Amino acid sequence: MIVRYATPDDLGTLLDFRREASQWLSAQGIDQWRKPYPPDLMLASIKQGNVFLFDVDGQAVATVTLDDEDLEPGAWTDVELAEPALYVHKLTVRRERAGRQLGSLILDWADDRAARTGARWLRLDAWTTNTKLHAYYLEQGFQHVRTVTEGSAVNGGPRVSGWLAQRPCRPHTSLGLEDLTRSAQR
Numbered sequence: 001m002i003v004r005y006a007t008p009d010d011l012g013t014l015l016d017f018r019r020e021a022s023q024w025l026s027a028q029g030i031d032q033w034r035k036p037y038p039p040d041l042m043l044a045s046i047k048q049g050n051v052f053l054f055d056v057d058g059q060a061v062a063t064v065t066l067d068d069e070d071l072e073p074g075a076w077t078d079v080e081l082a083e084p085a086l087y088v089h090k091l092t093v094r095r096e097r098a099g100r101q102l103g104s105l106i107l108d109w110a111d112d113r114a115a116r117t118g119a120r121w122l123r124l125d126a127w128t129t130n131t132k133l134h135a136y137y138l139e140q141g142f143q144h145v146r147t148v149t150e151g152s153a154v155n156g157g158p159r160v161s162g163w164l165a166q167r168p169c170r171p172h173t174s175l176g177l178e179d180l181t182r183s184a185q186r
């Protein structure tokens with residue numbers, strides 16, 4: 001498996017990932033990710049170099065977005081935001097590849113990347129009402145920090161991703177991934 005930066009040519013693939021995950025969630029009666037993700041925001045993230053794709057045999061099988069600041073102001077406190085951290089978003093594994101701990105591998109890769117840039121924490125905000133997803137992240141070594149229910153500063157509506165969690169970053173050796181981002185110009 002290789003990890004690389006997503007390019008604007010990958011926009012369609014990334015939106016497909018999102019659609020597939022949303023359908024899978026909906027089939028389980030989970031209301032997460034019902035709204036289609038705005039393509040312009042996805043494209044902006046790609047252009048910022050924050051979107052990563054994981055390929056097997058030339059086919060994209062998973063993605064994650066890593067930001068060095070929180071996209072939704074008001075969730076983390078100013079004190080927390082002052083601590084060096086990477087923020088995980090849109091972690092998604094294609095369903096045909098699910099169940100093989102790929103998510104875990106990607107989180108370790110993100111951990112390693114974060115640790116190498118001097119970050120202290122790997123953080124995320126998960127869908128507020130999705131307790132099964134919370135259980136997944138707790139199993140991955142994240143600690144729940146708090147749940148923020150105040151309205152989203154971005155769209156003014158209720159905050160749908162307010163379950164905040166973090167785990168300390170540490171380097172991981174021998175992940176068994178070819179990391180093309182280390183040599184790519186950004």
Ligand SMILES: CC(C)(COP(=O)(O)OP(=O)(O)OC[C@H]1O[C@@H](n2cnc3c(N)ncnc32)[C@H](O)[C@@H]1OP(=O)(O)O)[C@@H](O)C(=O)NCCC(=O)NCCS
Nearest residue numbers: 021091092093097098099100101102103104126132133136
């Ligand atoms: C999270 C994810 C990347 C992990 O991929 P993976 O390593 O292949 O692991 P799995 O898909 O087998 O998920 C592990 C367990 O968590 C559960 N899970 C994962 N995401 C979930 C979600 N959003 N809602 C409810 N349960 C979820 C799976 O059903 C599975 O449960 P099981 O062990 O009872 O079968 C993948 O499940 C995924 O793409 N989920 C949908 C998108 C998502 O919610 N991403 C997180 C955004 S914060």
